[in-house]
Amino acid sequence: MAGNESKYTVLLQNVDKTLGKVKRIDHISLETEPGKIYGLLGPNGAGKTTLFHLITGLYRPDSGTVRVAQLDPVKDYKAARRQIGLLPQSTALYPELSARENLRFHAALYLPKKQKDVERRIEKILSLVDLSERADEPVKTYSGGMCRRLGIGRALLNDPQILLLDEPTLGVDVQSTHRIYEYIRRLKDGHKTILVATNVMAEADALCDEVIILDHGKKVCQGSPAKLKAELGTGTIHLVPKGSRPFEEAQLWNRIGDFTWDHGAIVIPAPRGEQDLAAVLGRLRDVMDLESVSLCKPSLDDVFLHYTGKNLRE
Ligand SMILES: Nc1ncnc2c1ncn2[C@@H]1O[C@H](COP(=O)(O)OP(=O)(O)OP(=O)(O)O)[C@@H](O)[C@H]1O
Ligand SMILES: [Mg+2]
CATH class of the missing domain: 3.40.50.300 (P-loop containing nucleotide triphosphate hydrolases)
Known part of the structure; x- marks a missing residue:
């Protein structure tokens, strides 16, 4: 050979x-x-x-x-x-x-x-x-x-x-x-x-x-x-605001820029993972109270789903 x-x-x-x-x-x-x-x-x-x-x-x-x-x-x-x-x-x-x-x-x-x-x-x-x-x-x-x-x-x-x-x-x-x-x-x-x-x-x-x-x-x-x-893209931050303290969406835009809503959670792109999470929490401290916070990163399951178009358990 x-x-x-x-x-x-x-x-x-x-x-x-x-x-x-x-x-x-x-x-x-x-x-x-x-x-x-x-x-x-x-x-x-x-x-x-x-x-x-x-x-x-x-x-x-x-x-x-x-x-x-x-x-x-x-x-x-x-x-x-x-x-x-x-x-x-x-x-x-x-x-x-x-x-x-x-x-x-x-x-x-x-x-x-x-x-x-x-x-x-x-x-x-x-x-x-x-x-x-x-x-x-x-x-x-x-x-x-x-x-x-x-x-x-x-x-x-x-x-x-x-x-x-x-x-x-x-x-x-x-x-x-x-x-x-x-x-x-x-x-x-x-x-x-x-x-x-x-x-x-x-x-x-x-x-x-x-x-x-x-x-x-x-x-x-x-x-x-x-x-x-990593090729699948970056992680996302999911924030669920507490209902007890209203806030203005315009303020959110000012503080964090791009975000979307998903089932009552604010979803923010986090290309730098934990670093972005810390920054976002710092910027929103005086804007809203939070019910929960999570940082979601792509998993191998997501990779599989991406390449095959189907879930392993289908
Ligand atoms: N001797 C055989 N004759 C005909 N088909 C076969 C034979 N051996 C395997 N196959 C078929 O080839 C395909 C691949 O089988 P294989 O056992 O390699 O899958 P696998 O990835 O190991 O699956 P599993 O996770 O279930 O173990 C299956 O559709 C299986 O039915
Ligand atoms: Mg096998």
């Missing part, structure tokens, strides 16, 4: 894939580097899992190129797969076996036979995903969040340089979700390349250096969450 393409841990160039007569991946290009977290976002059926199947070599692209650590994941399936740790969308664990036994079983199947320090590695992983205490109890007694954590641990067994996490916090409570985010951030600091498929925008916002929004198999936008939100 030519030039600086070799620095990419995962590389997709103009990849197409049709399944069941419908193009499910439509001309997707993507490059990833170590030490970064990438979010694949999109509604149900957008093509996130299909893209993972192309990266793991389960699917052969109809056209275009897929490379994993410079390897062709279809032709060099075993070698490419060794570079990847995968948390599938639905993790198949053995319910009668304990966490430790599940990891041992997976290691026996997928790790090179010669690997000596497997037991030590399993111990380390159990501790990383906070399962040491319950490691010898059958998995059927675990909560959903514990199973998801074990799934992440299993994906880490072969110490992969690329981690594919398909909806890592699916069915997980808030507390465990935040613990999972901590592990993922720690792995990023360990210079792994992490791809997270999710339809939870807050998850992408909390974790990802870069997000790629997919819709109907097409990439509709890419960039850091901060950049994508």
